[in-house]
Amino acid sequence: MDPLYDTEAPKKPTNLSVNSDLLAKTRALNINLSATLEQALKQQLAQAEATKWAKKNKAAIKAYNSFVEENGCFADEYRAF
Numbered sequence: 001m002d003p004l005y006d007t008e009a010p011k012k013p014t015n016l017s018v019n020s021d022l023l024a025k026t027r028a029l030n031i032n033l034s035a036t037l038e039q040a041l042k043q044q045l046a047q048a049e050a051t052k053w054a055k056k057n058k059a060a061i062k063a064y065n066s067f068v069e070e071n072g073c074f075a076d077e078y079r080a081f
Contacts, residue, residue, distance in 0.1 A: 004045050 011034075026033065054061070 004042065004049060 016037075023033075026036075
């Protein structure tokens with residue numbers, strides 16, 4: 001599976017606008033803002049890519065599901081549950 005982004009790319013300083021109370025409370029708890037933002041962006045990117053993949057493969061997924069409905073799943077006769 002291809003990575004979502006280059007994890008070895010250099011860091012880049014960025015200016016952001018954040019709710020001042022939210023910022024104060026997270027700083028008071030020593031929450032790493034950069035790491036938290038990177039994690040949130042990574043999750044958003046993964047979700048966007050998954051949505052894009054599902055949309056791109058919608059016809060194939062529909063065809064596979066129709067095949068399974070009509071013929072069953074491959075090796076159904078061998079499963080023990």
